[in-house]
Amino acid sequence: MDLLNSSEEMAAWAKAEGLKGHRIGFVPTMGFLHTGHVSLMERLRPRVDRLVVSIYVNPLQFGPNEDLDRYPRDPEGDSKKCRDAGVDALFMPPELYPDGFSTAVTVDRLTDGLCGASRPGHLDGVTTVVARLLNLVRCDEACFGEKDFQQLMVIRRMVRDLAIPVQIVPGPLVRDADGLALSSRNKYLSTADRAKGLTLHRALFAMREAEAAGEKRARVLLAIGQASLDVDVLDYLELVDAETLTAIEHVDRPARALVAAKVGNTRLIDNVAIGPELSWT
Amino acid sequence: MDLLNSSEEMAAWAKAEGLKGHRIGFVPTMGFLHTGHVSLMERLRPRVDRLVVSIYVNPLQFGPNEDLDRYPRDPEGDSKKCRDAGVDALFMPPELYPDGFSTAVTVDRLTDGLCGASRPGHLDGVTTVVARLLNLVRCDEACFGEKDFQQLMVIRRMVRDLAIPVQIVPGPLVRDADGLALSSRNKYLSTADRAKGLTLHRALFAMREAEAAGEKRARVLLAIGQASLDVDVLDYLELVDAETLTAIEHVDRPARALVAAKVGNTRLIDNVAIGPELSWT
Numbered sequence: 001m002d003l004l005n006s007s008e009e010m011a012a013w014a015k016a017e018g019l020k021g022h023r024i025g026f027v028p029t030m031g032f033l034h035t036g037h038v039s040l041m042e043r044l045r046p047r048v049d050r051l052v053v054s055i056y057v058n059p060l061q062f063g064p065n066e067d068l069d070r071y072p073r074d075p076e077g078d079s080k081k082c083r084d085a086g087v088d089a090l091f092m093p094p095e096l097y098p099d100g101f102s103t104a105v106t107v108d109r110l111t112d113g114l115c116g117a118s119r120p121g122h123l124d125g126v127t128t129v130v131a132r133l134l135n136l137v138r139c140d141e142a143c144f145g146e147k148d149f150q151q152l153m154v155i156r157r158m159v160r161d162l163a164i165p166v167q168i169v170p171g172p173l174v175r176d177a178d179g180l181a182l183s184s185r186n187k188y189l190s191t192a193d194r195a196k197g198l199t200l201h202r203a204l205f206a207m208r209e210a211e212a213a214g215e216k217r218a219r220v221l222l223a224i225g226q227a228s229l230d231v232d233v234l235d236y237l238e239l240v241d242a243e244t245l246t247a248i249e250h251v252d253r254p255a256r257a258l259v260a261a262k263v264g265n266t267r268l269i270d271n272v273a274i275g276p277e278l279s280w281t
Numbered sequence: 282m283d284l285l286n287s288s289e290e291m292a293a294w295a296k297a298e299g300l301k302g303h304r305i306g307f308v309p310t311m312g313f314l315h316t317g318h319v320s321l322m323e324r325l326r327p328r329v330d331r332l333v334v335s336i337y338v339n340p341l342q343f344g345p346n347e348d349l350d351r352y353p354r355d356p357e358g359d360s361k362k363c364r365d366a367g368v369d370a371l372f373m374p375p376e377l378y379p380d381g382f383s384t385a386v387t388v389d390r391l392t393d394g395l396c397g398a399s400r401p402g403h404l405d406g407v408t409t410v411v412a413r414l415l416n417l418v419r420c421d422e423a424c425f426g427e428k429d430f431q432q433l434m435v436i437r438r439m440v441r442d443l444a445i446p447v448q449i450v451p452g453p454l455v456r457d458a459d460g461l462a463l464s465s466r467n468k469y470l471s472t473a474d475r476a477k478g479l480t481l482h483r484a485l486f487a488m489r490e491a492e493a494a495g496e497k498r499a500r501v502l503l504a505i506g507q508a509s510l511d512v513d514v515l516d517y518l519e520l521v522d523a524e525t526l527t528a529i530e531h532v533d534r535p536a537r538a539l540v541a542a543k544v545g546n547t548r549l550i551d552n553v554a555i556g557p558e559l560s561w562t
Binding site: 109132 | 391408439535
């Protein structure tokens with residue numbers, strides 16, 4: 001596995017691989033890798049000739065009162081997980097942006113609600129860093145997890161709009177045995193916090209089951225979800241059109257139920273598909 | 282010369298040429314081509330295997346009260362000029378953006394002053410369209426004229442910041458025999474307007490000559506420029522650091538004098554280098 005520590009090294013590596021005619025797959029991460037990240041690598045591995053993972057805790061996507069400084073890090077463990085997953089190059093730059101950096105890539109509408117509303121600037125930070133990373137890695141395919149469903153849809157929109165020559169591949173959300181969606185932030189959770197955290201997926205799956213049983217009214221489905229939640233601060237519980245991310249009244253198209261909440265000091269998110277399947281193009 | 286009429290055709294053409302190992306050069310334009318545009322094509326032609334020109338009047342870079350609807354067009358004349366200049370592919374899409382387009386690429390600081398101040402949103406429209414075009418054309422080199430000096434510097438900044446794998450090549454400003462900077466908008470000018478328009482370059486060259494003769498004080502140089510100007514509405518006459526585009530007090534580094542003014546209903550711009558030469562990296 002090649003270790004690449006600067007944008008210049010990454011770009012040179014990608015250019016050389018491209019000249020060899022190799023198809024490149026890419027999984028961008030903020031490190032502290034877990035089974036969810038590894039599942040994204042496994043998803044791309046058979047589809048490409050070379051697999052690249054990046055680890056960069058991107059300051060642009062953290063708000064002033066968020067957990068940038070205490071975001072968990074484990075470069076050695078991450079490196080071993082990448083090696084075991086058959087990664088060809090690990091891009092782990094101490095700094096990613098050039099001197100005088102002053103560009104932003106933003107997507108409107110899709111970013112208006114959900115995490116876009118509760119974490120101002122967060123998704124702008126994501127699209128900006130992903131645009132730079134996709135260009136550095138010159139990948140043919142990049143995999144993003146459905147755990148961050150709004151982020152996934154926003155990145156897909158950006159890639160289409162800017163005609164970035166990459167295919168965005170969604171990676172299914174991975175859960176622990178108890179149902180909690182995997183997240184690097186789960187390490188913050190006390191046992192009591194975790195018990196509350198488990199109510200997120202219970203609420204979502206209760207909505208999903210009720211819909212499958214015939215209940216199509218969003219109002220009723222949301223009440224069912226609400227009744228299952230036990231969290232310290234609920235950020236949002238929403239049922240939206242899976243394409244536009246705007247609220248729906250009835251589940252008459254591919255939809256998504258999404259939740260974000262704080263338990264203790266930790267913000268958790270989760271989501272499930274509801275209704276007809278979303279066609280991914 | 283291949284005629285490409287959609288983003289899909291452009292992307293497929295570029296991909297095929299890339300697979301052949303061809304280096305691609307690109308000159309994006311809004312059409313109504315003049316000798317200035319052709320000089321950009323001539324500059325790239327010997328440097329690349331395939332030369333692409335795009336013609337697209339980009340609505341995103343026009344303000345609500347600007348001349349989008351009356352922007353001059355001449356697709357047949359343009360096509361002939363491209364053919365004569367040895368262009369391999371002319372990309373002339375009726376529509377450039379996909380349905381639901383909602384992405385913007387913005388550069389801050391460099392866009393604060395000059396045309397960025399007087400044409401709000403204009404440079405954001407430029408960076409957004411150029412990002413999409415560079416990705417569609419997958420070019421190795423792209424040429425932008427120094428006539429739009431702020432635009433050139435903003436695009437160079439964007440390309441660095443987003444790591445777009447393209448070299449930005451500046452093309453020298455081209456003037457008519459009487460000194461007027463070439464512009465598609467010059468066709469709007471009456472004889473009287475044109476006489477006023479000629480005072481733009483006279484002012485700039487007066488500043489340049491005074492600096493070369495030893496006058497380094499920006500205040501004095503600007504007064505010299507002002508004294509030469511005869512326009513209907515002066516938008517700005519500025520002397521700035523050529524890298525940062527911020528005002529300077531003394532010409533002690535590569536600098537640029539820039540002017541924008543209205544004569545009649547037509548907005549004209551011009552600029553000249555002053556002081557030490559700017560190193561282009």
